Amino acid sequence: MTPARDLLAFVSSAARNPTVIGAVAPSGRALCDVLASVAPEDPAATVVELGPGTGVVSQALRRRMAPEARHVAVEIDPGMVSHLARTRPWLEVVRGDAKDLQKLLADIGITRVDTVVSGLPWTLFSREAQRGIMEQVSRVLAPGGVFTTFAYRHVMNLPTQRRFRELLEQSFDEVRLTPTVWRNVPPALCYQCRNVGAGGS
Numbered sequence: 001m002t003p004a005r006d007l008l009a010f011v012s013s014a015a016r017n018p019t020v021i022g023a024v025a026p027s028g029r030a031l032c033d034v035l036a037s038v039a040p041e042d043p044a045a046t047v048v049e050l051g052p053g054t055g056v057v058s059q060a061l062r063r064r065m066a067p068e069a070r071h072v073a074v075e076i077d078p079g080m081v082s083h084l085a086r087t088r089p090w091l092e093v094v095r096g097d098a099k100d101l102q103k104l105l106a107d108i109g110i111t112r113v114d115t116v117v118s119g120l121p122w123t124l125f126s127r128e129a130q131r132g133i134m135e136q137v138s139r140v141l142a143p144g145g146v147f148t149t150f151a152y153r154h155v156m157n158l159p160t161q162r163r164f165r166e167l168l169e170q171s172f173d174e175v176r177l178t179p180t181v182w183r184n185v186p187p188a189l190c191y192q193c194r195n196v197g198a199g200g201s
């Protein structure tokens, strides 16, 4: 996989649809590795990515996950979906909106997920959209499952990001922030969230 090919696909989708893509370039390797650090090693695990884009995080997850584990990616942008099908044939790609997560997964026989890794542009979403997607995540996440996502450091104090953090704190028993990944452009950090109690239904 050539990073140039990923970059070209990303920039062309972002130019067509900037408010859906929400970034100017794919995440860098260091950020992808922090996102993927929560991936389970269990061969029976199911991991779902939301907003995989060109698949750079998918690649990092693949490096950590057992080959037998199920790895599904839900992507809304048709250009990204085609790119993923061409360049990451090992990834199970579902074209759709994360707001319909439970149904999209049920359609492919999944009712419980061990880890959800999000690349969604949360700060672009309304309060209702953020809440709607997090409700879907809570419904599919297994008890003890992990949800992770990233935020750019320079937007951490924006009201939409603060609102998102509050939502995470309402949705999970434990919300951890990783150190800043300075090598990413722009620098970013990850939320790692876990429910120790019962999962949603």
Ligand SMILES: C[S@@+](CC[C@H](N)C(=O)[O-])C[C@H]1O[C@@H](n2cnc3c(N)ncnc32)[C@H](O)[C@@H]1O
Binding pocket: 020, 021, 022, 023, 025, 026, 027, 050, 051, 052, 053, 054, 055, 056, 057, 074, 075, 076, 077, 080, 096, 097, 098, 099, 118, 119, 120, 121
């Ligand atoms: C900021 S990019 C991140 C891409 C990749 N994960 C990365 O880190 O480089 C956001 C991705 O989320 C996708 N996306 C945005 N809204 C979505 C939604 N409601 N459901 C599924 N995917 C969505 C976009 O098409 C885009 O591929």
